[in-house]
Every structure is written in structure tokens, then in C-alpha cells.
Amino acid sequence: MIALVSAQMLGKAYRIPSRKLGEGAKLLHAVSDVSLSIQRGSIFGIVGESGSGKSTLGRLLIRLEKPTSGQLYFAGEDVTAIPRQRLSSQMQMIFQNPYGSFNPKQKIQNALMEVAKVHKIPKAKAMDLAATLIEEARLPESCTQRLPSELSGGQLQRLAIVRALMLNPEFLVADEPVSSLDVSVQAQILNLLLELKHSHSLSVLFISHEMPVVKAVCDEAAVMYLGSIVEMASTSELFSHPSHPYTKALLSAVPSLDPKIKKERIILKGDMPSPLGIPQGCPFAPRCPQAFSLCKTHKPVLTEAAPNHMASCHLVSTDKEVSKT
Numbered sequence: 001m002i003a004l005v006s007a008q009m010l011g012k013a014y015r016i017p018s019r020k021l022g023e024g025a026k027l028l029h030a031v032s033d034v035s036l037s038i039q040r041g042s043i044f045g046i047v048g049e050s051g052s053g054k055s056t057l058g059r060l061l062i063r064l065e066k067p068t069s070g071q072l073y074f075a076g077e078d079v080t081a082i083p084r085q086r087l088s089s090q091m092q093m094i095f096q097n098p099y100g101s102f103n104p105k106q107k108i109q110n111a112l113m114e115v116a117k118v119h120k121i122p123k124a125k126a127m128d129l130a131a132t133l134i135e136e137a138r139l140p141e142s143c144t145q146r147l148p149s150e151l152s153g154g155q156l157q158r159l160a161i162v163r164a165l166m167l168n169p170e171f172l173v174a175d176e177p178v179s180s181l182d183v184s185v186q187a188q189i190l191n192l193l194l195e196l197k198h199s200h201s202l203s204v205l206f207i208s209h210e211m212p213v214v215k216a217v218c219d220e221a222a223v224m225y226l227g228s229i230v231e232m233a234s235t236s237e238l239f240s241h242p243s244h245p246y247t248k249a250l251l252s253a254v255p256s257l258d259p260k261i262k263k264e265r266i267i268l269k270g271d272m273p274s275p276l277g278i279p280q281g282c283p284f285a286p287r288c289p290q291a292f293s294l295c296k297t298h299k300p301v302l303t304e305a306a307p308n309h310m311a312s313c314h315l316v317s318t319d320k321e322v323s324k325t
Helices: 056-063 082-092 108-118 123-136 141-145 153-165 184-199 213-219 235-240 245-252 314-325
Strands: 003-016 028-040 045-046 067-076 091-093 171-176 202-209 222-224 228-235 303-306 307-309
Touching: 003 056, 028 056, 028 067, 028 228, 045 056, 045 141, 045 213, 056 091, 056 171, 056 202, 082 213, 091 153, 108 123, 108 141, 123 141, 123 228, 141 235, 153 184, 153 202, 153 222, 184 202, 184 213, 213 235, 222 235, 228 235, 228 245, 228 303, 303 314
Parallel strands: 045 202, 045 222, 091 171, 171 202
Antiparallel strands: 003 028, 003 067, 222 228, 228 307, 303 307
């Protein structure tokens, strides 16, 4: 089966001018050698700390950013060969801050009709489509006559989803769509996304820094650290049998709902290194409690830790070699 979206060794580097006289520009590696496949009708989660490259990866997948290396395919077709307008009708994005997604001086109806105008959808058809989507989002039709400042964050995020679905896309990138909302509203938005995924046959890249949210909504998930994927598996496998020390540390920070269960918290040393100066060897080695000499000199590659479960860690590859002998 051909994946709806697939990336092979995708990378993005930004040239950062130096502030020191006579010193050349440096490269900031936001995404490095990322390969993944997102199947039709699935929700693929990306999780990691702030600065791990999650949002940049999402923007690369829908061509809001141009990659500096690697290949990207949509339904088996090279994305660079797809006209921009056709691509935007098949891929849409929901941003983290709903208030930053809309023109503060423009009524919601005008914002929705602007999408129709750009893509040459007849106004009557667009009005009917908007009304149907607004009903699916469980919003009153009167909300279209309001300014963004007159709506709550939850209402505005629902309308951002409505606007994204105006073009009936196949692929949706949801960049931390609930992180700026009240906890009481987050579950409503997540349930809405799940309902719309089924009713509109959507495939979704779901970006989050909250492990429980990823576990609740995603079919597959990948953990990113400093621009690279360090572990990738089905959600159930990833949460049940984490292989990478970074994934284990993230999971150890999730509070248990059962007061009888006492979890041992894994405390990482220091902060994530700067992407302007990625350490030699494994990028996670300076903070890893299990690092050994090889980790500081050689960067690990994604290795099969279990069937359909990949991890980028020398501990995994070493265990594999031991099991063969």
C-alpha cells in the first residue's frame, strides 16, 4: 500500500549570520534525515520537547517550508511536481494559536469566503459548505458574523478546523492544536478531530509535547530530539515498550492516575543542546543516563528494536548484535 505522505531523509537547515566580525554564517539544523510514512486514514503523532523540530517537520510536509535535503511524496507523487494550488487543496494546517490564525479585523464569514475566492469555489456552494462544517463543529451559525476577538479560544480553534476543511483536504497537520486551550476544552477539540477524521476520511499529522494526548488520539507516533527521530512505532507499542532512553524519560514524567502506583522519575541532565552546535556522536549522549563511549563518537541510526518498532540508540543495536551471537 502506498502511503499518503512519505518522507525520505528529509532535512531543513537555516543559515544564521554570525554576530562576530569576520566569522562566517552558521547552519542551524532544524530537521535532520527524517524518514517516515503516514498511511491513509491514520493519525501519526510527533512528540518531543520544545525545540526538537516538530513544527518545522510539519511545515515541511505541507510545503510551507522547502527542505534543504531529502525527498517528499504525496500519494506516491513527488511533491515538487504538484502545483502549489492543487497541493494546498489536498493539505491544510491547524496552528497552535487560534487567535493568530485569523485576521483580527475580519469577520469569520469573510475569512471562510476568502478561502473559496482563492480556490474559485462559487460563493453559494462555499456558503452551504461552511454552514455544514460549522454544524459538524457544533457551533452556532451566528458565530460567522463575529470578529475573532468576540469568540473564545475553543470556538476559534473549531473555526480554524472548519476553514481547513473547506477545501476537503486529504491530509491535515495539527500543530499542537489544544496546547493553548483550557483543559476543559481540550478534550472537546480532540474528540472533534477524531470524529472529523472518520467522517472526512482524513489523515493527520498530530504534533504535541504531551505524551498522554498522543497516546489518546494517535495510531502511530515518533519521538523527536534535536531535529531527528529517535524512536518510532505504533502508539500502543511505543508506550508499552519504549526502547530509547529519551522516550523512557518523557514517559516517566507523565503522572500516574493511580495513587498506588509509584513511578520512578528519570531526571535528565542539563538542557537540550543548541541546533547550531549539535554534539558529535549521539545528540542525546550529553544528557543520557545510559551513555557510554561509543555514544560520544558515533551517531546511531534507526534500528529495528522489535517488529515495526524503530529506535536510534546504540543500546538497541548492541542488544541486537548480542542476540545474534
